[in-house]
Amino acid sequence: MANNSHELVQVVTLLGAAVIAVPFFKRIGLGSVLGYLAAGLIIGPFGLRLFDNPSAILHVAELGVVMFLFVIGLEMQPSHLWSMRKDIFGLGSAQIAVCTAALTLIGMAFGFSPVVSFISGMGFVLTSTAIVFQILAEKGEIGMSHGQKMVSILLFEDLLIVPLLALVAFLSPQHTSNGIHWDGIFIAIAAMAGVIAAGIWLLNPFFRMLARARAREVLTAAALLVVLGTALLMQVSGLSMAMGAFLAGVLLSESSFRHQIEADIEPFRGILLGLFFIGVGMSLDLNVVSNNIPLIVAGVLAMMIGKALCIYLVARFMGSSHSESLDRAILMAQGGEFAFVLYAAAAQAGVINQEVNANMTTIVVLSMVLTPIVVILMKRFMPKPTLSLEGVDLPQDLSGCTLVIGFGRFGQVASQLLLARDISVTIIDSDAERIRNARNFGFQIYYGDGTRLDVLRASGAEKAGLIAVCVDDPKVANKIVELVKHEFPEAKILVRAYDRIHARELALAGVDFHVRELFESALVFGQEALRVAEVPEDEILAVAEDIRRRDRERFEAEISNGNAESGRGFMHSNLPKPTPLVEPKREAVVLNPEDTEDSSK
Template sequence: MAVEAAAPLYYEPLLLLGGAVIAAPLFARIGLGTILGYLAAGIAIGPVLLLISDGKELLHVAELGVVFLLFIIGLELKPARLWAMRRSIFGMGLIQVSVTGVALAMIAMLLTDLSYGAAFVIGFGLALSSTAFSVQTLESQGSLNSRYGQTAFSILLFQDLAIAPLLALIPLLSPGAEGADAISLERFGIALASVLGLVLAGRYLLNPLFRVIANTGAKEVMIAAALLVVLGAAALMEVAGLSMALGAFIAGVLLAESSFRHELEANIEPFRGILLGLFFMAIGLSLDLGMVIDNWLTILIAVPILMLVKAVVLYLISRAFSCQHNDALRVAALLPQGGEFGFVLFTAAASAFIFPQAMASLLIAIVTVSMALTPLSVRIGEMLVRNEPDEEMDEDFEGAGAGVMMIGFSRFGQMVSQVLLSGGTDVTIIDHSADRVRAAARFGFRIYFGDGRRKEVLEAAGIRHAKIVAVCTNGAASTDQIVNLIRAEFPHVRLFVRSYDRAHTLSLRERDVEYELRETVESALIFGGKTLQALGTSEEIASEIVEDVRRRDEERLAIQAVKGIYAGNDKMRVRPVTPEPLVKPKRESQRLDHDSEQSA
């Protein structure tokens, strides 16, 4: 009986967790991304199998994932950096919302018989993009701090600001909007007062609050305080008619310079991850499949038009604000979908009788389908990105042809060159980064611009006269391309190669590389030895221990070369050696040997 009574309480959470655990890794494994996995799980659990029917109610709770996401982003953006982005936020963002909104409103009027007010709400509602989808995509790509990532985020931030005046205009556009001017003016005043109040509280109250709580040493209270700040700021903005996510973002920015920033981020991150996944699942749960089926032709036409118009406007605006072609293309491919704030705007417009509830449901379905297509649009954008060099420079190899050719002049190559040059060895250095070549030339290095993956570059740089080729490039893929090319075209060249990891080391040895070195192994051994010395181990014993680790590592590599990457585990230490190190200083070892001989 107890199990039956408790089943309804845990039924929906178990379904959602099970769907997330199955779908997200599966979609990530096949290259479609976790976001689409969450969406698919929500659609399967809700509209398809009808296991959960209250998707829209769940969506209100799941929106907290977006709130926490914007808070964490705010923690990374100090006010000075945010001020530096003002041109992108209030320039690009304003133009994008205005131009896209007008364009989509005109298309809505051409294709339907809606009123000017209804077309305005539709156009500007669809002009907003999804902060959750876009920022999560940028984070998964590691591109949030890239140039195009910052451009996209600036546009999204203005869109979050734009939701307030758009909602304030709803009463003005409603049929028979008597007193709407007063309502809008009142809303504007409340919104302005709320933002000012939040800024003042963040500047003068939050840091002292966290300092007092931190002094108590109660970690759970610190977590509770972090949640209180985020949800309190979000609730304040919602009461003022603004975006909850905007309130959390402002709170994050105000705490960006706080000494508690990292602890706050660590406390919020688990909630952010779970709730954001729940948000994407709730989007799938709330999809009205009946509406999609009944209006499939309308949606089939409307979604591509929406995404194409937004992509074109985004690309042109990005180019107008001096973005490179590839960055503009990525921004256009990232932000062409409708956004979650459109749900709020369309629902409010239907409640104000600007258009029927059926139209609001259709618009929400269009936005949801466009969200689901976002991973596809991002992938198409990456396919269209030009493989053009980041910079141009003449390939001039006059004077090249030393006994050692070095390919790649990053930090690893720079240190290797110091050893070779200090030993009186001339080196021909080539690198494919024009910026790196210019920077090295300013220090007096003789370095040549060229791509070591091209046969003609290697020949022009004098590989046929080189005694040794030192491949010091970053990354296993580019290193492998160079090694394969040299092995195929110049088989007698002696290859010394910088390796990425153990697997890369083994693959290089299979190709008869004369010498390879994992890029971090020696520095890690030295670091470990110095740490032992700091803990009280003598320098002699620490050196012997390091040498023992180096020897066992080499023995393990030899075993792995024959039996596979998972062999030779007995050569590793997974627990502290007790009661004392297994190696002894050479002097002590020699003394013990001598004593044993004497006793014999």
């Protein structure tokens, strides 16, 4: 009973450390990975000593890496993987070959034998899949082109652990002349063939049968069974658990149950991956660091800088831009979790001694700890990449009766009404890619920041009778309004409001018209819902008008009382009733706003 209580205390301690450390580190901008690592160091055998066996935690928490790769596999359809084959085998093999050669030479420069240097360097070449994926996920870059290239390299490195372990056995002084273990090779091939066959012919019928039972917990259990069962089969056959889980994910990537399985696995993946990082933090042996400070510090710096330089050179040689190459070099400059497996196997086989194992393990752990810090420092202190304005026109001595600032979803639709009446319109936007895309639809958009007075003058704001502010950032919109009211008081100002509070700020600033961006679309949506409910048309129109009236009255009361409520959607105007400017001459151009809009807007 006491033993069970002790285990429960340890579980509570682990969860408590994560719950306290991770939000704190994210709040100060250091990221969740560093929070987990710090939590592990604090509660581990070299901190508060609440745990004395971090390897046991790591052994269980490795399932987090396994599940992480399974979820990544679910996003990788076989056709997508096939399209990445050049990056996986071309870019991946080039980077690994160059980094291995450089790190082996670094090891020899430190006085180690070629074999020890090769094993040490090769372990450091195997990048931390968990850290890279976690940082890419937090930045939302896994699906981007440069993120996919890193994914390809990591996949190749995961494949590499199998021949490396075989090489360790071959280099072992304990190696006998029994020849190649063909039975082990056949078992591994048979295991992979079995997983592929099961994924193609058995998994979908299996999940369909369970879905008929309509028991959510059974589907969750089945998802865990597939992940852990495949990982176990791969491990027993001498392959990587993570590789098996990834393979299972790929085989299920085109299944109709993919999204359900991913939702079931996600909570377990997140918790176990966090425990893995805590275990890595616990494994940082401060005694080894203190006894070998010069070697450890020099080793970390030499290997991280050497690996980063090699990655950068390979990336540039393979056609990547400077910023992309630098980002990849920084993010992948650390050693990884598979290094622990390789070093432990090499020590057990007598290829390296226990002191080298301890030193190299510490160097890898420190490199993993330093990576999130280096990423944050580089983000803060490196100059931002210069914006390419190729194919983009800058405003210069323009004139038009209307100036539209912002060509996002809102500005695109609003400007089309003006263009349809042949009104002279000048449009500026600060997104160069959006401007290039809009040109494909026949729109002339100029690049310019509406918060700069010189840009407004060059765009013809002095001659414009109407300035429409269609940007989606309330602070930017307020700055533009303040500038326009002060410098161009004769112009009428129409502004896109973000919410009720922003609308109140605009009303107090004295703009001529503002509309909260979702109000009218929400009313149209609600009216259509009433039509589906078979409400008479005259009642629908009356309800919509009543909502407009009551919301307008509440807003005017708030303005007069100085009390802004939270809410969404209101239209307010200080303009007189509009009169036609010119007769309509052509139909409005129908443009899908998503075609020229950045997906984040």
